[in-house]
Amino acid sequence: EAGVAQSPRYKIIEKRQSVAFWCNPISGHATLYWYQQILGQGPKLLIQFQNNGVVDDSQLPKDRFSAERLKGVDSTLKIQPAKLEDSAVYLCASRAPPLGVTEAFFGQGTRLTVV
């Protein structure tokens, strides 16, 4: 089966600019996660969707970050305006329906550099 697709792979922007990342999860996966991975640190959960509803966004800086999953499939994560400390890899992951215990599958990530 196809994996989690993310685009773009790399993005360089100036501070105060806007940027958007796209994620297409594995077909049929109801749960979708966005993680931020700063260099040298573990992935930090930003937001979790179950279908098109938000389950957890407690770590999302809502003054500048937003995310949506309108039809319960693809998702976009937006940063507006970007700050230097937003430089990180943004990882999208998806997981099958909650019957049983399944692992999350990750995309290759989008590396964001804010200059």
Place this chain on the structure above:
Amino acid sequence: AQSVAQPEDQVNVAEGNPLTVKCTYSVSGNPYLFWYVQYPNRGLQFLLKYITGDNLVKGSYGFEAEFNKSQTSFHLKKPSALVSDSALYFCAVRDQNRDDKIIFGKGTRLHILP
């Protein structure tokens, strides 16, 4: 709140020797535990998981992990290390009694010396 600790930033092992990467966790209920590996410029790849039952779980590429409830640990092991095992390893936990949130440790860089 859920948390994961990986006490070692880096582990160095000679090729052919056994390796251990340590992980301890904290959850309010029973844990689901995972190990992932990350190669440069790649996403995280799933290695293995503990759900219930046998405390020793086997995963991809010859890795295994031992669940110890009393010590709240889930150490990753391999009997004989390969140079190609050099990568960044992440332990993760999910609380059975909560939603699907998966929390990761900060990672341990494994360096296998030829």
